[in-house]
Amino acid sequence: MTTEYPDDTKQSQIPQRAPGGTAKRVLIVYYSQSGDVHRALEALVRPLEMRDVEITWRRIDSAPAYPFPWRAREFFDCMPEAVSGEPPALAQLDLDATERFDLILIGWQVWFLSPSLPIQAFFATRHAEVMRGTRVITVTCCRQMWQRAQAKMRALIAAAGGIHTDSIVVTHQGSALLTYITAPRIMLTGRRDKIAFLPAGGVARTEIDKLGRFGSRLLEAADRWAEATPTPLLTGLRTATVNVASLLPELIGVGCMMVFARLARLCGGPGNLIRLPVIWLFVLLLMLLLPIVLTISAVLTPVLKRVLTRRLARYAQVV
Ligand SMILES: Cc1cc2nc3c(=O)[nH]c(=O)nc-3n(C[C@H](O)[C@H](O)[C@H](O)COP(=O)(O)O)c2cc1C
Incomplete structure (x- = not known):
């Protein structure tokens, strides 16, 4: 995995395990169907796992759960609710909204130019109040179109009282045109392998591996996680590209x-x-x-x- 600062000088600035065990606490709330979002988060937080950081993972889901792979009818039938912001119920979630974390990562994906319905379901519950007054960083996976969904996400986080400072957006591999075929292929068949003229679908492994640079930067900036007026931590690391x-x-x-x-x-x-x-x-x-x-x-x-x-x-x- 590539890390942003391989040299010793920068590494030495990263906090080592404190003798008293005063670990920083990170909460990761995410939803993932084909595994893109999960893999992205795992790669991103790997540098944090090696240090004095306590990471709590919470995978959310809707009730009932959406199928994967999808049947075409169910796939398109969830468009109206995704667009109009009317999510289903959230499945049972073991998360106390009054618990405090130093940093919260939200892993989400775009559905019909909106945040996916299970993520919207999370924001419709009191669980989302876990974000109140806490720095939030979002990690998004999508085919290529994320701008409108991102604006909605910012609004959801603000309404929950979270302080959204950084967004990481990871898009599918291959040309924009071919992703119109490879993305539906994953969703409707679950297959992402390369065939004939089509490249492999979903987020590329090489792209996932590069996400460790964000985890390294977060570690390096650990003293700033709780700053009084939080400012972006990932500046200059190319967190998103607008196509x-x-x-x-x-x-x-x-x-x-x-x-x-x-x-x-x-x-x-x-x-x-x-x-x-x-x-x-x-x-x-x-x-x-x-x-x-x-x-x-x-x-x-x-x-x-x-x-x-x-x-x-x-x-x-x-x-
Ligand atoms: C119902 C549905 C609608 C989608 N709509 C969009 C979209 O509007 N824009 C986009 O860029 N990707 C869209 N996607 C693609 C997903 O965002 C993308 O495949 C993402 O990598 C999925 O991550 P996951 O497999 O971890 O859940 C859609 C996927 C699904 C299942």
């Missing part, structure tokens, strides 16, 4: 999903047969619009890149 080619499809996707989510909700809740035609109409529109939107985006991207490069680089520093 300009995804901006226009995301913008159009958001509008489209909001309309269909509202229509579907008017017809009933998840699994309701009456809303099924609306869901399949949404899928049809998605299939028809995708090639058009991607073509327009391919034409406009070089211009957008020139206009937005600096602004997006600044944005990626503060997401």
